[in-house]
Amino acid sequence: xxxxxxxxxxxxxxxGQNVTLSCEQNLNHDAMYWYRQDPGQGLRLIYYSQIxxxxxxxxxxxxxxxxxxxxxxxxxxxxxxQKNPTAFYLCASSVDINLSGNTIxxxxxxxxxxx
Amino acid sequence: KQEVTQIPAALSxxxxxxLVLNCSFTDSAIYNLQWFRQDPGxxxxxxxxxxxxxxxxxxxxxxxxxxxxxxxxTLYIAASQPGDSAxxxxxxxGSNYKLTFGKGTLLTVNP
Numbered sequence: 767x768x769x770x771x772x773x774x775x776x777x778x779x780x781x782g783q784n785v786t787l788s789c790e791q792n793l794n795h796d797a798m799y800w801y802r803q804d805p806g807q808g809l810r811l812i813y814y815s816q817i818x819x820x821x822x823x824x825x826x827x828x829x830x831x832x833x834x835x836x837x838x839x840x841x842x843x844x845x846x847x848q849k850n851p852t853a854f855y856l857c858a859s860s861v862d863i864n865l866s867g868n869t870i871x872x873x874x875x876x877x878x879x880x881x
Numbered sequence: 882k883q884e885v886t887q888i889p890a891a892l893s894x895x896x897x898x899x900l901v902l903n904c905s906f907t908d909s910a911i912y913n914l915q916w917f918r919q920d921p922g923x924x925x926x927x928x929x930x931x932x933x934x935x936x937x938x939x940x941x942x943x944x945x946x947x948x949x950x951x952x953x954x955t956l957y958i959a960a961s962q963p964g965d966s967a968x969x970x971x972x973x974x975g976s977n978y979k980l981t982f983g984k985g986t987l988l989t990v991n992p
């Protein structure tokens with residue numbers, strides 16, 4: 767089935783650790799995104815990528831890093847510099863960056879908790 | 882800066898009732914507006930996409946309207962069912978990549 771796969775579903779991070787969330791899509795989409803969702807809040811954009819080997823900061827990029835070495839993959843690393851990382855993380859993709867005409871598709875999300 | 886407000890924050894209705902969810906926004910310079918559904922602990926599913934030049938879109942029991950001049954959109958759900966229970970989010974497309982989301986309305990449809 768075509769879609770977006772995020773893993774792991776649940777992840778626990780100790781203070782001072784870096785953790786990486788995986789996002790894989792088989793939709794042949796050029797554009798990919800990472801959003802953060804806090805309870806009762808809307809989604810906020812962390813990073814986005816228009817095409818392979820390119821990515822740009824979103825509204826809340828501090829403490830996060832990404833890579834886009836393959837079209838299908840857009841992993842997100844939550845670094846120790848992110849002081850409040852506990853949240854629900856959503857990966858998304860679209861045919862291209864032009865969301866004015868394209869639907870955006872979301873993965874099932876990953877829960878990150880700091881312990 | 883675009884601000885998106887969804888009212889009510891939560892809504893509980895009996896099965897079969899018709900209902901309206903509201904979304905208001907401050908900047909009318911938008912490309913489109915989308916309505917999404919989110920089940921607990923899950924990702925978002927796109928329900929309806931309205932381009933800025935359109936007034937409404939329909940899919941099955943769902944109808945979404947857009948009034949840019951007043952900065953409002955509504956999502957109308959006809960003959961609600963327990964399976965419609967979820968959080969509904971609206972998002973404004975203001976540039977190529979940028980979506981601004983509301984906080985959502987948590988809908989519960991009681992059997």
